[in-house]
Amino acid sequence: MNFTQPPSEDGFAAEKLFNQGYSYTYDDVIFLPHYIDFPTDAVQLDTRLSRNIPLSIPCVASPMDTVSESHMAVAMAALGGIAIIHSNTTPSGQAAMIRSAKSRRVPIHSNPIFSSPSGRIVSIDDFGDSQCILVTESGSVKSKLLGYVSKSDWMKLSDKEVKIYDYMVNSSVSVPWSSNLSEIDAFLEGKSRDFVPLVRDDEVVDVVTKEEVERIKGYPKLVAGSIGADGEWLVGAAIGTREQDRERLEHLVKAGANVVVLDSSQGNSIYQIEMIKYVKKMYPELDVIGGNVVTVNQAANLIQAGVDGLRVGMGSGSICTTQEVCAVGRGQATAVYKVSSIASKSGVPVIADGGISYSGHIVKALVLGASTVMMGSFLAGSTEAPGAYSYLNGQRIKKYRGMGSLEAMTKGSDARYLGDTAKLKIAQGVVGAVADKGSVLKFIPYTMQAVKQGFQDLGASSLLSAHDLLRSRELRLEVRTGAAQVEGAVHGLVSYEKKSF
Ligand SMILES: NC(=O)C1=CN([C@@H]2O[C@H](COP(=O)(O)OP(=O)(O)OC[C@H]3O[C@@H](n4cnc5c(N)ncnc54)[C@H](O)[C@@H]3O)[C@@H](O)[C@H]2O)C=CC1
Numbered sequence: 001m002n003f004t005q006p007p008s009e010d011g012f013a014a015e016k017l018f019n020q021g022y023s024y025t026y027d028d029v030i031f032l033p034h035y036i037d038f039p040t041d042a043v044q045l046d047t048r049l050s051r052n053i054p055l056s057i058p059c060v061a062s063p064m065d066t067v068s069e070s071h072m073a074v075a076m077a078a079l080g081g082i083a084i085i086h087s088n089t090t091p092s093g094q095a096a097m098i099r100s101a102k103s104r105r106v107p108i109h110s111n112p113i114f115s116s117p118s119g120r121i122v123s124i125d126d127f128g129d130s131q132c133i134l135v136t137e138s139g140s141v142k143s144k145l146l147g148y149v150s151k152s153d154w155m156k157l158s159d160k161e162v163k164i165y166d167y168m169v170n171s172s173v174s175v176p177w178s179s180n181l182s183e184i185d186a187f188l189e190g191k192s193r194d195f196v197p198l199v200r201d202d203e204v205v206d207v208v209t210k211e212e213v214e215r216i217k218g219y220p221k222l223v224a225g226s227i228g229a230d231g232e233w234l235v236g237a238a239i240g241t242r243e244q245d246r247e248r249l250e251h252l253v254k255a256g257a258n259v260v261v262l263d264s265s266q267g268n269s270i271y272q273i274e275m276i277k278y279v280k281k282m283y284p285e286l287d288v289i290g291g292n293v294v295t296v297n298q299a300a301n302l303i304q305a306g307v308d309g310l311r312v313g314m315g316s317g318s319i320c321t322t323q324e325v326c327a328v329g330r331g332q333a334t335a336v337y338k339v340s341s342i343a344s345k346s347g348v349p350v351i352a353d354g355g356i357s358y359s360g361h362i363v364k365a366l367v368l369g370a371s372t373v374m375m376g377s378f379l380a381g382s383t384e385a386p387g388a389y390s391y392l393n394g395q396r397i398k399k400y401r402g403m404g405s406l407e408a409m410t411k412g413s414d415a416r417y418l419g420d421t422a423k424l425k426i427a428q429g430v431v432g433a434v435a436d437k438g439s440v441l442k443f444i445p446y447t448m449q450a451v452k453q454g455f456q457d458l459g460a461s462s463l464l465s466a467h468d469l470l471r472s473r474e475l476r477l478e479v480r481t482g483a484a485q486v487e488g489a490v491h492g493l494v495s496y497e498k499k500s501f
Pocket residue numbers: 240241263264265266267268269270271272292313314315316317320322354402403404413416417418419420428
């Protein structure tokens with residue numbers, strides 16, 4: 001069916017809606033339904049993060065120290081998305097996280113405990129959460145596997161002072177690092193074992209337990225993950241725009257980073273433009289994402305400097321106080337629409353960064369022109385986010401903090417955050433907590449299914465078709481009044497339980 005000429009004017013074209021002087025958030029706007037002639041599963045969400053980085057789902061984990069370290073990077077890549085490893089650590093620490101993620105193929109990250117044969121295990125605490133200690137030549141990861149000590153064997157030992165080589169099980173049984181989950185599962189079944197080390201080039205990478213394999217088997221089936229030309233998971237990394245970031249960049253490139261994100265709240269600066277040019281000159285093959293931007297002019301400057309992707313959002317993040325502190329920023333729906341309309345003309349993909357609370361926000365971001373969404377709070381309560389769970393008023397939570405919060409700045413980002421000469425610390429973010437959400441391996445596939453249903457309602461079978469519908473003015477929207485927003489949410493019930501899957 002062809003709707004190029006609507007029977008009568010109904011709703012607004014995006015172009016008209018976003019040119020009236022209002023700063024709209026995702027919640028302010030609503031799409032009008034269109035025409036369905038395909039099933040939900042026909043919707044394709046494959047996309048690009050930047051010019052040369054394809055993804056099979058439009059999800060990016062934000063470069064924040066309570067969101068993206070190696071465990072998140074492995075899980076996001078296994079899902080077909082990507083994580084950007086944060087830079088609130090030393091260059092070698094950040095490079096180590098990239099290497100660690102790239103040396104795994106299954107979305108398991110168990111941090112095994114290692115010892116050398118001449119070491120001693122004197123306390124049960126030495127096992128940590130692990131059921132075994134792996135024995136390698138050097139006593140650390142990335143060394144030749146010699147055997148293992150299981151916790152149960154160690155407990156039966158009468159003299160705990162003897163050296164490990166006197167009682168360890170000599171075994172170099174392992175599986176290659178690139179084995180997939182079903183291969184590992186079949187191996188464990190076949191050998192009736194509870195765990196198996198993963199080995200690459202004769203060195204141990206990790207250990208996979210049967211329990212972990214069973215846990216992941218219970219989640220939606222994994223599709224093809226994001227693998228780069230190097231045959232390893234795609235992993236991104238954040239850097240700043242200062243002189244010392246050039247040295248950091250070298251570490252990150254050596255560690256195999258597939259893309260770099262210049263991480264700042266206001267990307268339209270001389271520092272950033274020089275950094276974009278520097279990255280493209282030194283590493284022409286490496287994609288560089290600039291930002292953050294929220295206006296057409298900011299975007300145009302970075303596109304001219306040579307960015308391969310743009311990150312959009314200023315003050316829209318759940319932990320952000322930038323708009324309150326600096327009086328600068330933009331409603332995220334307007335920002336995404338405006339920047340996307342200019343970026344699309346140069347073929348530069350847009351990342352809608354911040355402000356995602358549920359699947360409907362993802363649909364809005366993507367349909368308004370973004371190619372991916374970047375999320376912090378949405379992912380911070382997951383198993384794969386850094387940090388341990390704790391309890392607050394009986395609820396299981398994980399810490400989540402802004403990279404411009406006083407706490408995060410004190411940890412390391414202050415040189416960048418404060419400027420080189422500033423003496424007085426002003427936070428542009430808060431420290432908080434989010435609820436336990438379980439594994440991203442479970443809730444991201446369900447979220448993507450919800451996004452597909454939104455696309456189906458709009459008659460868009462892909463991101464490209466959604467963008468075409470928007471630009472051709474076939475897709476119509478409206479602003480929601482306060483009452484319309486109340487009506488659109490659950491209302492008028494004495495109690496209810498909100499369970500999406
Ligand atoms: N997306 C958002 O709304 C916000 C994000 N953040 C996060 O907080 C962290 C710190 O961000 P920022 O404070 O924005 O970092 P920043 O201080 O590095 O960047 C601010 C901008 O000013 C430029 N700049 C700084 N000093 C300059 C100078 N002397 N001359 C010319 N240009 C100069 C930088 O290149 C950059 O473009 C990042 O992780 C960022 O993502 C912070 C606030 C808001």
